[in-house]
Amino acid sequence: MTMSINLFLLFLLVIIAIAAITIKDLLSAVILLGAYSFLMALAWVEMQSVDVGFMEATVGAGVTTAFMIAALARTTRWEKK
Amino acid sequence: MNPTTEKGSIVVETVSRIMIPFIQLFALYVIFHGSLGPGGGFQGGAVFASSFILYIVVFNIARGKKRVPESVNMALSSAGLYIYAGVGLLSILFSLGAAQYLNYGFIPFTSHFEENRALGIDLIEIGVGMTVMAIMISIFFDLAWDKGKEKEG
Numbered sequence: 511m512t513m514s515i516n517l518f519l520l521f522l523l524v525i526i527a528i529a530a531i532t533i534k535d536l537l538s539a540v541i542l543l544g545a546y547s548f549l550m551a552l553a554w555v556e557m558q559s560v561d562v563g564f565m566e567a568t569v570g571a572g573v574t575t576a577f578m579i580a581a582l583a584r585t586t587r588w589e590k591k
Numbered sequence: 592m593n594p595t596t597e598k599g600s601i602v603v604e605t606v607s608r609i610m611i612p613f614i615q616l617f618a619l620y621v622i623f624h625g626s627l628g629p630g631g632g633f634q635g636g637a638v639f640a641s642s643f644i645l646y647i648v649v650f651n652i653a654r655g656k657k658r659v660p661e662s663v664n665m666a667l668s669s670a671g672l673y674i675y676a677g678v679g680l681l682s683i684l685f686s687l688g689a690a691q692y693l694n695y696g697f698i699p700f701t702s703h704f705e706e707n708r709a710l711g712i713d714l715i716e717i718g719v720g721m722t723v724m725a726i727m728i729s730i731f732f733d734l735a736w737d738k739g740k741e742k743e744g
Contacts, residue, residue: 560629580734
Protein backbone atom coordinates (compact mmCIF):
# COMPACT_ATOMS: atom_id res chain seq x y z
CA MET A 511 0.00 0.00 0.00
CA THR A 512 2.65 2.55 1.00
CA MET A 513 4.91 1.30 -1.76
CA SER A 514 2.23 1.87 -4.36
CA ILE A 515 1.53 5.38 -3.02
CA ASN A 516 5.24 6.14 -3.13
CA LEU A 517 5.58 4.87 -6.67
CA PHE A 518 2.53 6.84 -7.78
CA LEU A 519 3.83 10.06 -6.19
CA LEU A 520 7.32 9.63 -7.62
CA PHE A 521 5.91 8.86 -11.07
CA LEU A 522 3.82 12.05 -10.96
CA LEU A 523 6.83 14.02 -9.68
CA VAL A 524 9.00 12.91 -12.61
CA ILE A 525 6.23 13.73 -15.10
CA ILE A 526 5.66 17.19 -13.61
CA ALA A 527 9.38 17.97 -13.42
CA ILE A 528 9.91 17.05 -17.09
CA ALA A 529 6.84 19.09 -18.07
CA ALA A 530 8.06 22.09 -16.05
CA ILE A 531 11.43 22.25 -17.80
CA THR A 532 10.13 21.61 -21.31
CA ILE A 533 7.09 23.89 -21.39
CA LYS A 534 7.43 27.23 -23.19
CA ASP A 535 4.86 29.13 -21.14
CA LEU A 536 6.73 30.37 -18.08
CA LEU A 537 3.56 30.96 -16.04
CA SER A 538 2.58 27.33 -16.62
CA ALA A 539 6.09 26.32 -15.56
CA VAL A 540 5.68 28.24 -12.29
CA ILE A 541 2.32 26.64 -11.60
CA LEU A 542 3.79 23.22 -12.42
CA LEU A 543 6.58 23.90 -9.92
CA GLY A 544 3.91 24.68 -7.33
CA ALA A 545 2.23 21.37 -8.08
CA TYR A 546 5.63 19.69 -7.86
CA SER A 547 6.19 21.19 -4.42
CA PHE A 548 2.76 20.09 -3.23
CA LEU A 549 3.31 16.51 -4.40
CA MET A 550 6.76 16.59 -2.82
CA ALA A 551 5.11 17.66 0.45
CA LEU A 552 2.77 14.68 0.16
CA ALA A 553 5.78 12.45 -0.41
CA TRP A 554 7.56 13.86 2.67
CA VAL A 555 4.48 13.30 4.82
CA GLU A 556 4.19 9.80 3.44
CA MET A 557 7.80 9.22 4.50
CA GLN A 558 6.82 10.07 8.12
CA SER A 559 8.62 13.42 8.00
CA VAL A 560 5.77 15.82 8.74
CA ASP A 561 8.00 18.76 9.63
CA VAL A 562 9.80 18.78 6.29
CA GLY A 563 6.51 18.21 4.50
CA PHE A 564 4.99 21.22 6.23
CA MET A 565 8.01 23.29 5.26
CA GLU A 566 7.70 22.18 1.65
CA ALA A 567 3.97 22.96 1.58
CA THR A 568 4.32 26.47 3.04
CA VAL A 569 7.56 27.65 1.48
CA GLY A 570 7.69 25.60 -1.70
CA ALA A 571 4.06 25.57 -2.76
CA GLY A 572 2.96 28.82 -1.15
CA VAL A 573 5.55 31.55 -0.88
CA THR A 574 7.94 30.51 -3.67
CA THR A 575 5.12 30.33 -6.20
CA ALA A 576 4.03 33.85 -5.28
CA PHE A 577 7.65 35.06 -5.55
CA MET A 578 8.04 33.41 -8.95
CA ILE A 579 4.84 34.94 -10.29
CA ALA A 580 5.88 38.35 -8.96
CA ALA A 581 9.25 37.96 -10.67
CA LEU A 582 7.51 36.78 -13.84
CA ALA A 583 5.48 39.99 -13.93
CA ARG A 584 8.76 41.83 -14.59
CA THR A 585 9.70 39.76 -17.66
CA THR A 586 7.90 38.28 -20.64
CA ARG A 587 5.58 35.35 -20.26
CA TRP A 588 6.81 33.25 -23.17
CA GLU A 589 10.22 31.68 -23.47
CA LYS A 590 12.23 32.68 -26.53
CA LYS A 591 12.76 30.06 -29.22
CA MET B 592 -15.82 45.70 -1.23
CA ASN B 593 -14.64 48.90 -2.81
CA PRO B 594 -16.10 49.05 -6.34
CA THR B 595 -13.68 51.75 -7.42
CA THR B 596 -10.61 49.49 -7.14
CA GLU B 597 -9.32 48.36 -10.49
CA LYS B 598 -10.31 44.84 -11.59
CA GLY B 599 -11.55 43.96 -8.10
CA SER B 600 -13.73 40.85 -7.96
CA ILE B 601 -16.20 41.00 -5.10
CA VAL B 602 -16.17 37.21 -4.58
CA VAL B 603 -12.40 37.03 -4.27
CA GLU B 604 -12.29 40.07 -2.01
CA THR B 605 -14.99 38.76 0.34
CA VAL B 606 -13.55 35.25 0.55
CA SER B 607 -10.05 36.52 1.28
CA ARG B 608 -11.42 39.02 3.79
CA ILE B 609 -12.96 36.06 5.63
CA MET B 610 -10.00 33.72 5.19
CA ILE B 611 -7.08 35.99 6.12
CA PRO B 612 -7.78 36.11 9.92
CA PHE B 613 -8.03 32.32 10.04
CA ILE B 614 -4.77 31.93 8.12
CA GLN B 615 -3.11 34.25 10.63
CA LEU B 616 -4.63 32.34 13.55
CA PHE B 617 -3.31 29.10 12.08
CA ALA B 618 0.11 30.73 11.70
CA LEU B 619 0.09 31.67 15.39
CA TYR B 620 -0.95 28.08 16.26
CA VAL B 621 1.95 26.74 14.20
CA ILE B 622 4.41 29.10 15.88
CA PHE B 623 3.30 28.31 19.43
CA HIS B 624 3.02 24.55 18.94
CA GLY B 625 6.34 24.26 17.15
CA SER B 626 8.02 22.70 20.15
CA LEU B 627 5.32 20.05 20.57
CA GLY B 628 4.44 19.02 17.05
CA PRO B 629 5.31 19.76 13.46
CA GLY B 630 5.87 23.39 12.69
CA GLY B 631 7.90 26.09 14.30
CA GLY B 632 8.94 29.66 13.85
CA PHE B 633 9.99 29.41 10.24
CA GLN B 634 6.86 27.66 8.99
CA GLY B 635 4.56 29.86 11.05
CA GLY B 636 6.29 32.96 9.77
CA ALA B 637 5.94 31.70 6.21
CA VAL B 638 2.21 31.09 6.70
CA PHE B 639 1.80 34.54 8.25
CA ALA B 640 3.69 36.10 5.34
CA SER B 641 1.54 34.25 2.82
CA SER B 642 -1.58 35.68 4.46
CA PHE B 643 -0.20 39.18 3.84
CA ILE B 644 0.81 38.17 0.32
CA LEU B 645 -2.80 37.09 -0.25
CA TYR B 646 -3.94 40.52 0.96
CA ILE B 647 -1.49 42.25 -1.39
CA VAL B 648 -2.50 40.10 -4.35
CA VAL B 649 -6.24 40.46 -3.84
CA PHE B 650 -6.32 44.14 -2.95
CA ASN B 651 -4.08 46.75 -4.44
CA ILE B 652 -0.36 46.61 -3.78
CA ALA B 653 -0.49 50.25 -2.69
CA ARG B 654 -3.06 49.33 -0.05
CA GLY B 655 -0.82 46.48 1.07
CA LYS B 656 2.09 48.88 1.26
CA LYS B 657 -0.07 51.17 3.39
CA ARG B 658 -1.04 48.27 5.66
CA VAL B 659 2.48 46.88 6.03
CA PRO B 660 4.92 49.73 5.39
CA GLU B 661 8.62 49.17 4.84
CA SER B 662 9.51 50.75 8.19
CA VAL B 663 7.29 48.24 10.02
CA ASN B 664 8.93 45.42 8.04
CA MET B 665 12.41 46.55 8.99
CA ALA B 666 11.41 47.08 12.64
CA LEU B 667 9.79 43.62 12.88
CA SER B 668 12.67 41.80 11.24
CA SER B 669 15.31 43.41 13.41
CA ALA B 670 13.13 43.02 16.52
CA GLY B 671 12.87 39.28 15.86
CA LEU B 672 16.63 39.05 15.48
CA TYR B 673 17.12 41.01 18.70
CA ILE B 674 14.68 38.71 20.55
CA TYR B 675 16.64 35.67 19.38
CA ALA B 676 20.03 37.11 20.25
CA GLY B 677 18.74 38.66 23.48
CA VAL B 678 17.38 35.38 24.80
CA GLY B 679 20.68 33.73 23.94
CA LEU B 680 22.69 36.44 25.70
CA LEU B 681 20.37 36.30 28.74
CA SER B 682 21.09 32.58 28.88
CA ILE B 683 24.81 33.35 28.88
CA LEU B 684 24.31 35.89 31.68
CA PHE B 685 22.14 33.69 33.88
CA SER B 686 24.05 30.47 33.40
CA LEU B 687 26.65 32.11 35.68
CA GLY B 688 29.97 31.60 34.02
CA ALA B 689 29.11 28.41 32.18
CA ALA B 690 28.44 30.60 29.09
CA GLN B 691 25.76 28.40 27.59
CA TYR B 692 24.26 30.28 24.68
CA LEU B 693 20.53 29.51 24.20
CA ASN B 694 20.33 27.17 27.17
CA TYR B 695 16.94 28.61 28.09
CA GLY B 696 16.55 26.77 31.37
CA PHE B 697 18.77 29.18 33.25
CA ILE B 698 16.68 32.28 32.52
CA PRO B 699 14.55 32.85 35.65
CA PHE B 700 11.09 33.36 34.10
CA THR B 701 9.63 31.00 36.70
CA SER B 702 11.12 28.87 39.43
CA HIS B 703 11.17 25.64 37.41
CA PHE B 704 13.96 24.77 35.01
CA GLU B 705 11.65 22.99 32.56
CA GLU B 706 9.09 25.78 32.44
CA ASN B 707 11.91 28.24 31.80
CA ARG B 708 13.06 26.06 28.95
CA ALA B 709 9.55 25.91 27.41
CA LEU B 710 9.11 29.69 27.70
CA GLY B 711 12.55 30.28 26.19
CA ILE B 712 11.75 28.03 23.24
CA ASP B 713 8.48 29.95 22.71
CA LEU B 714 10.33 33.29 22.77
CA ILE B 715 12.85 32.01 20.23
CA GLU B 716 10.05 30.81 17.97
CA ILE B 717 8.32 34.20 18.18
CA GLY B 718 11.55 35.93 17.18
CA VAL B 719 12.18 33.59 14.26
CA GLY B 720 8.56 33.93 13.10
CA MET B 721 8.65 37.74 13.19
CA THR B 722 11.86 37.89 11.19
CA VAL B 723 10.75 35.36 8.58
CA MET B 724 7.36 37.06 8.14
CA ALA B 725 8.84 40.55 7.73
CA ILE B 726 11.59 39.44 5.38
CA MET B 727 9.25 37.42 3.16
CA ILE B 728 6.79 40.32 2.85
CA SER B 729 9.73 42.60 2.10
CA ILE B 730 11.02 40.26 -0.63
CA PHE B 731 7.54 40.12 -2.16
CA PHE B 732 7.27 43.91 -2.14
CA ASP B 733 10.68 44.23 -3.77
CA LEU B 734 9.69 41.78 -6.48
CA ALA B 735 6.15 43.01 -7.15
CA TRP B 736 6.46 46.75 -6.59
CA ASP B 737 6.38 48.46 -9.95
CA LYS B 738 8.31 51.74 -9.85
CA GLY B 739 6.40 53.15 -12.81
CA LYS B 740 3.07 52.88 -11.05
CA GLU B 741 4.29 54.48 -7.84
CA LYS B 742 2.46 57.76 -8.39
CA GLU B 743 -0.89 55.99 -8.76
CA GLY B 744 -0.74 54.59 -5.24
